Amino acid sequence: MLELKNVHKKFGETTxxxxxxxxxxxxxxxAILGPSGSGKTTFLRCAGYLNRADSGKLIIGDEEYDLKKIKGKDLLRYRSRVGFVFQSFNLYGNKTALGNVTLGLKVAQKMKKEDADKIGRKLLEKVGLSDRADFYPSKLSGGQQQRVAIARALATNPEVIFFDEPTSALDPELTGEVLNVIKELADEGVTMIVVTHEMEFARKVATKVVFMENGEIVEENNSKDFFEHPQKERTREFIYKSSTWAADAQYDGSGI
Ligand SMILES: Nc1ncnc2c1ncn2[C@@H]1O[C@H](COP(=O)(O)OP(=O)(O)O)[C@@H](O)[C@H]1O
Ligand SMILES: [Mg+2]
Structure with a gap:
């Protein structure tokens, strides 16, 4: 359904x-796992055309996009097919929750306010925020802001949503409410690529897990086999360390 092909990216001299x-x-x-600096964010940003790749393609349905350059007329269509949720929410502070969710519909799709608001309210309800539609981001918790961002990503009815560490800017007690929303979307069959450090989430919700390091995919497998039968020593080590760390954090109750 979706294929990323040979995505290559350099920053200066560094590949x-x-x-x-x-x-x-x-x-x-x-779920995309991997240590910091391994290229996970860059990969998602190139896939979402927020950064230009040096080369690479994204095939979605029967259309192919060149990630080095998507031309103006294709870009609008591309943008509506691919949603993005950032680590840091990236909401407009001068717009309400509803205003943030409906912006793309009103501006890019030129939908009438009335129609856009109807869709926006439905989506806010879906992420459990129907009573927060008129709140500005500064009056919402981090978890609520991220749920608004998810509703915004859903607004254009994209075929795939990319999430870049959607919970890593949140206090531990707010992480669950965001992961639950993502899990509900998974249960509904929404196609998603999620960069995350949440091993339990990857284990329970992901259908497929990818481990990246140094700009390459080291190992990928279905979620069960990835965790139960990792093939590479480096993957085993990563899973072991991440899981021990999580267990320790839980044990002393201090979170991260
Ligand atoms: N805008 C940029 N300019 C230069 N180097 C960058 C830029 N963004 C990321 N990098 C470098 O690219 C590498 C991969 O970064 P990133 O994709 O953010 O990794 P991850 O998300 O896995 O932590 C890192 O070495 C980082 O320093
Ligand atoms: Mg990153």
Whole structure:
């Protein structure tokens, strides 16, 4: 359904992505794991065309986009097919929750305010925020802001949503409410690629897990086999360390 092909990216002289390829089926939830600096954000940003890749393609349905350059007329269509949720929410502070969710519909799709608001309110209800539609981001908790951002990403009815560490800017007690929303979307069959450090989420919600390091995919597998039978020593080590760390954090009750 969706395929990223040979995504290559350099920053200056440093190669950050070395021909990364990934296939995603409809309804898949792909978790991308990996240490900091391994290129996860860059990969998502190139896939979402927020950064230009040096080369690479994204195939979605039967259309192919060149991630080095998507031309103006294709870009609008591309943008409506691919949603993005950032680590830091990126909401407009001068717009209400509803205003943030409906902006793309009103501006990019030129929908009438009335129609856009109807969709926006439905989506806010879906993420459990129907009573917060008229609140500005500064009056919302981090978890609520991120749920608004998810509603915004859903507004254009994209075929896939990319999440870049959607919970890592949140206090531990707010992480669950955001992961629950993502889990509900997974249950509904929304196709998603989620960069995350949440191992339990990857284990329980993801259908497929990808481990990246140094700009390359080290290992990928269905979620069960990834965790139960990792093939590479480096993957085993990463899973072990991340899981021990999580267990420790839980044990002393101090969170991160
Ligand atoms: N805008 C940028 N300019 C230069 N180097 C960058 C830029 N963004 C990321 N990098 C570098 O690319 C590498 C991968 O970063 P990133 O994709 O953010 O990794 P991750 O999300 O896995 O932590 C890092 O070495 C980082 O320093
Ligand atoms: Mg990152």
């Amino acid at each position: 950050v992505l070395k021909d990364v390829s990934l296939k995603v089926d409809k309804g898949d939830v792909v």
